[in-house]
Amino acid sequence: MQDLADLYQAVILDHNRRPRNFVAMESPDRVAVGDNPVCGDHYTVFLRLEGDRISEVSFQGAGCAISKASASVMTSLLKGKTAEEARKIYEKFHQMVTTGEVDPENLSDLSAFAGVYQFPARIKCATLSWHAALNAVADPEAGKVSTEE
Amino acid sequence: MKAIETLRKDFPILHQQVNGFDLVYFDNAATTQKPRAVLDVLMHYYECDNSNVHRGIHTLSHRATVAYEAARERVASFIGARTEEVVFTRGTTEGINLVARAWGDANLRAGDRILLTEMEHHSNLVPWQLLAERTGAELIFLPITGDEGLLDLERLDVLLSDGVKLFAFTHISNALGTINPAGELCRRAREKGVITLVDAAQSVGHAPLDVMDLGCDFLVFSGHKMCAPTGIGALYGRFDLLQSLPPFHGGGEMILTVDWLHSDWKRAPHKFEAGTPNISGAIALAAAMDYLDAIGRDAIFAHDRELGAYAADRLRELPNLRLLGPRDERSGIVSFHLNDIHSHDIVSFADHRGIALRGGHHCTQPLMRRLGLDSTTRASFYFYNNREEIDRFVEVLSEIQTFFG
Numbered sequence: 001m002q003d004l005a006d007l008y009q010a011v012i013l014d015h016n017r018r019p020r021n022f023v024a025m026e027s028p029d030r031v032a033v034g035d036n037p038v039c040g041d042h043y044t045v046f047l048r049l050e051g052d053r054i055s056e057v058s059f060q061g062a063g064c065a066i067s068k069a070s071a072s073v074m075t076s077l078l079k080g081k082t083a084e085e086a087r088k089i090y091e092k093f094h095q096m097v098t099t100g101e102v103d104p105e106n107l108s109d110l111s112a113f114a115g116v117y118q119f120p121a122r123i124k125c126a127t128l129s130w131h132a133a134l135n136a137v138a139d140p141e142a143g144k145v146s147t148e149e
Numbered sequence: 150m151k152a153i154e155t156l157r158k159d160f161p162i163l164h165q166q167v168n169g170f171d172l173v174y175f176d177n178a179a180t181t182q183k184p185r186a187v188l189d190v191l192m193h194y195y196e197c198d199n200s201n202v203h204r205g206i207h208t209l210s211h212r213a214t215v216a217y218e219a220a221r222e223r224v225a226s227f228i229g230a231r232t233e234e235v236v237f238t239r240g241t242t243e244g245i246n247l248v249a250r251a252w253g254d255a256n257l258r259a260g261d262r263i264l265l266t267e268m269e270h271h272s273n274l275v276p277w278q279l280l281a282e283r284t285g286a287e288l289i290f291l292p293i294t295g296d297e298g299l300l301d302l303e304r305l306d307v308l309l310s311d312g313v314k315l316f317a318f319t320h321i322s323n324a325l326g327t328i329n330p331a332g333e334l335c336r337r338a339r340e341k342g343v344i345t346l347v348d349a350a351q352s353v354g355h356a357p358l359d360v361m362d363l364g365c366d367f368l369v370f371s372g373h374k375m376c377a378p379t380g381i382g383a384l385y386g387r388f389d390l391l392q393s394l395p396p397f398h399g400g401g402e403m404i405l406t407v408d409w410l411h412s413d414w415k416r417a418p419h420k421f422e423a424g425t426p427n428i429s430g431a432i433a434l435a436a437a438m439d440y441l442d443a444i445g446r447d448a449i450f451a452h453d454r455e456l457g458a459y460a461a462d463r464l465r466e467l468p469n470l471r472l473l474g475p476r477d478e479r480s481g482i483v484s485f486h487l488n489d490i491h492s493h494d495i496v497s498f499a500d501h502r503g504i505a506l507r508g509g510h511h512c513t514q515p516l517m518r519r520l521g522l523d524s525t526t527r528a529s530f531y532f533y534n535n536r537e538e539i540d541r542f543v544e545v546l547s548e549i550q551t552f553f554g
Contacts (some may be wrong), residue, residue: 004501006496013553039493039509040523062523064491085278119497 006115007122008065015069015109020076021058028056028139034132036124037123041067045075045133053084054137059129066113066122071129073109083137096132150448150532155425157533158185159440170503173538178323178351178482178529180373181505183437187376190436193196193285195431202268202428203402216432221418223435226441228368230385237431241350242272244369245317247384247421248346249276251394252367256344257314259285264308264316264343266291266300267519270323271512273348276315287485291315296520298325298474305337315344320358321351323510324525326474326482328352328459335364344390354441355480356450372430381430384421391417398423430548449532453481456530456539463543467550473525481530484511487546490553492526498552502545519551 025046034043041063048056062068078086092103092106093110100117116126150156157163160182165172174182194216194325200209202217218232225232238244238421259265263277267290274402281288291308292301300318309316316338320331331347338345344368352358353368354375359369367390371382386394396403400423405413414420441449457479464472487495492508499506505529510517519523528542 004498007497008552016553037514039491040517041491042523062489062491066494122493122497125493135525 001089003115007119009112011073011109011112012069014066015072016065019059019068019072022060022072023058023146024060025056025058030136032132034061034128036063036067036128039064039125041125041128042121043067043071043129043132045071045136047133047136048135052084054078054081054083054086057133063128064122065114067127067128068102070113070126073112074129074133077108077110078133087134090134092132093130094127122144150444150452153348153452153533153535156444159186160533161185161188163533164431164485167503167505168501173504173534173541174476175528175530175534175538175542176505176507177375177531177534178527179521180379181354181376181531182533183376183378184440187378187436189430189431191378191433194432199429201425213428217426217428220431220435222289223438224431227438228353228355228383228385229361231350232386233416234360234385234391236384236386236391236421237426238369238382239380239427240371240373241348241369242276242371244367244382244384245273245346245348246276247397248282248367248369250388251256251397251421252344252390253277253280253286253315253393254283255393257284257286261286262311262313263288264291264313265289266318266329266514267293267515268298268300268322268325269319269538270348270350271514273317273319274515275347286314291318293325293327293516293519296473297476298327299328300334301374302333304328304476305334306341309338309341309343313341313343315346317346317348319351320353321355321482322474323351323479323482323529324484324513324516324527325553326475326479326484326529328356328475328478328480331365332363335366339364341371351480351482352421354437354449355446355453357446366390371389372434372437375434375437376440377434378430381427383434383435385424386417388417391421396420396423402426444532452532453530454479456481456534457481459536460528460530460539460542463539464546467543467546469550471544473520482527483529484525484527486522486525488550489553490549492524494553495526495546495549498549499542499545502541502548504542504545506542 028046029049030047043061045059057078059071112147200211202212202214222232224235240430335345344366347365349370353370368385373379403423459482469488473484496506509524
């Protein structure tokens with residue numbers, strides 16, 4: 001049996017209650033929206049860039065505990081990373097939430113999401129804001145990503 | 150009504166543990182469970198009578214045809230229609246699309262209006278949007294009164310004027326649990342010469358229903374929400390209307406003679422049933438109707454409303470719970486928003502206590518936006534549910550509030 005505590009780890013509940021960098025950014029360089037029309041999860045990710053590096057990142061929006069905590073952890077991790085570094089972190093994260101395998105090189109708070117793989121319906125919740133952010137980093141014109149397209 | 154415990158014995162699926170707890174199945178508005186009597190009919194059909202219908206000369210084909218057409222008679226008697234007024238469909242959605250195509254394309258033109266309500270399921274909205282795009286007709290909406298989710302009947306007469314050709318509405322709202330006064334709505338539409346379509350998906354298996362009493366022109370429903378399998382449903386249409394319409398799909402079964410460039414159709418209802426139909430589904434639907442009538446639809450309706458009222462009372466005990474739907478006279482569908490906890494978190498948690506709920510927009514995205522909500526959590530009951538299950542459900546919600554609080 002999957003354990004509820006595997007899905008809703010303390011780190012996730014904490015980020016859900018007190019999301020970090022949960023604020024609209026003034027004059028961001030990039031803005032991206034992540035939508036899951038199936039459940040109504042809806043986030044806006046704001047980025048400021050210095051060259052190839054993400055200097056500031058914040059988010060706003062609403063959704064389930066998994067999606068909100070994931071966005072919150074993401075904003076903490078992406079600050080100061082290059083686009084390439086950000087993509088690598090996401091690839092590890094995606095690997096973990098789809099297989100349950102945790103990279104021993106430590107994904108910090110992200111490892112709290114390892115239990116998500118046991119709940120296939122919730123994987124999209126965990127990756128929604130990441131899709132939005134990485135799209136925005138890669139493409140100045142990226143405005144919106146949807147889980148259903 | 151027979152004791153609930155006796156009825157529960159008819160449903161093999163209910164007797165299982167989910168995640169270590171006795172299953173509480175509260176997702177009946179999505180689909181109901183199937184009693185042994187219906188499963189037996191399905192099995193018997195495939196073991197003894199399976200064959201294609203209508204043109205076969207051999208014995209099995211004759212048996213299948215007789216059973217299929219007897220099922221049509223059974224559906225007709227269940228809803229107070231004539232046999233030739235019952236078209237078998239895949240379900241509610243196909244029934245609405247059939248009317249939108251066959252009736253809509255032939256009868257609507259630019260400037261005509263289609264009246265819907267703000268509480269319609271996407272299946273009673275999107276087909277009309279497509280029809281409006283094809284014909285240049287316009288959609289207008291009868292508003293609801295807010296969280297109580299009652300139709301604003303004072304606006305009805307004004308909205309029914311002014312070029313409205315069709316009024317399509319749900320009998321019982323899948324998202325709010327509202328029981329709409331379908332008979333009054335049909336009567337007021339008919340007074341103005343407006344054709345009506347009733348979406349009876351949530352009502353036909355839960356309450357007594359008679360199309361002549363309602364005075365509707367079309368009525369649609371699905372079998373799987375009333376103890377029958379998925380993939381079978383029916384459309385009722387007034388016979389003169391059905392007979393006046395062009396076909397929906399073309400193919401075998403629906404034709405009289407076919408030439409290279411032209412074909413002649415059968416009369417209604419067969420003109421609307423192209424291709425090999427869902428024979429076993431139709432027969433099982435008739436069996437489900439026998440099963441429901443043996444319990445009594447009055448008794449089922451009373452039980453649904455009693456559980457709906459009990460659940461609403463118990464839910465009001467919880468702090469920070471926003472309950473949607475009517476204060477009085479609600480059906481067995483209860484929809485709510487709890488603190489700022491997302492419905493999918495609630496549903497995941499409840500699932501781990503063995504309780505099957507539904508969270509999301511319930512295929513009513515515009516309604517959710519109208520109410521300022523992304524989603525709600527919904528519990529929906531049937532005659533095999535009881536108060537003890539509701540008590541367990543409310544306890545788990547209380548636990549959820551603490552967990553995510």
